[in-house]
Amino acid sequence: MLFRQLFDQSTWTYTYLIADLGTKEAVLVDPVIEQVERDLKLIHELGLTLRYCLETHIHADHVTGTGKLRSLTGCQGVVPENTHATCADRFIKDGEVLQVGDVQIQAIATPGHTDSHHAYLVNNDRVLTGDALFIRGCGRTDFQSGNAGTMYDSVTQRLFTLLDQTLVYPGHDYRGHTVSTIGEEKRWNPRFVERIGETSSLRNRQSYIELMSSLNLPNPKKIMEAVPANERCGNFATLT
């Protein structure tokens, strides 16, 4: 398997390029419209064929590159089921596997940041957590049908039950971390874990809900353009 983490500095977004080295089939997860040229260049240089653009959810902070990539390459756009997207080629649901050559990408429903957010377990040893679980943090739960209690359940009952050594590749990072593990987050993520000295224990659901409701975060700068554009797979033209 080829696995590349790519970064958009202006929105701190990670895009992931995953490919099977036998068939040379590739998938881009959470592409960013401003980085389409970079991503296509890399795909060409690596001799890959883009089969799918896969979204963890409808993003509020950046416009997806999916529409542009689809028109340039003929790839399919894949989004989680129940996503308000008018233009997806395929909807994926909890437990379903997207097969790319010999690479298996299994969807895990992880609502909370949005109501249809999914994470993706890749070849059973790494998980793309999107905006559910971040490294020592998590996505916000205060808009786009977000719900803190649902997020707590998604992270603690779905993601934290993966093997401790599972690598965690998030949708964003704001502190320059690139990767973590489930074991680390279960021990050190301050949103989900309370620590007294050297011991850690899972924060209870109500305490997490109260923590999330106290964050008072500003809206993402691009939310007014990003959400409607992403519901059209990043196709601006259809907005006018």
Add this chain to the structure above:
Amino acid sequence: MLFRQLFDQSTWTYTYLIADLGTKEAVLVDPVIEQVERDLKLIHELGLTLRYCLETHIHADHVTGTGKLRSLTGCQGVVPENTHATCADRFIKDGEVLQVGDVQIQAIATPGHTDSHHAYLVNNDRVLTGDALFIRGCGRTDFQSGNAGTMYDSVTQRLFTLLDQTLVYPGHDYRGHTVSTIGEEKRWNPRFVERIGETSSLRNRQSYIELMSSLNLPNPKKIMEAVPANERCGNFATLT
């Protein structure tokens, strides 16, 4: 082996945390002073003991975290031989191995960006290229005893002779790439390779020198403070 790539957004610098999981001994390569708190927190959370801070060269774009980390942890500061550093605990030279538990970090002299720049081959399967080889680029050669001809020789005769599958982890990246391979750079790096259609051939030495002399890059913003501070391992106090 534990291997973590960490990123400083303000200077696009990659720092690498490498550790042996048996002994829990760790080394930080090219730490950034503003990120010392982040790096120490991660080292603590992973249960590691910092043995070394290792520099690829004296940086002109950021102040090293080595001095601060050394005073906080008692780790050793390691720099390449012939580096103008007044405070290193150890100098490393071409071919020498820094052992961290079972992890081997072998120095490869790669002058050109500076006259004493070294790259580091980690466990024979990944190379930290510092400011010699970037992903589809390379470090500049126009100050700090830089020399384009020497850089050409370092990259083509030392780094490009590593196995094609060797992973390339650079000291900086400005386009959101995180990793590459020697094989990719030998085929697609526009500084060292000329392409006609789908065929690529190594640019000749004179052509590379002319390319590098035509770049006309502005000086790094922090050069006036970074170079003298780094020659003192990031200890500002000794400058006054």
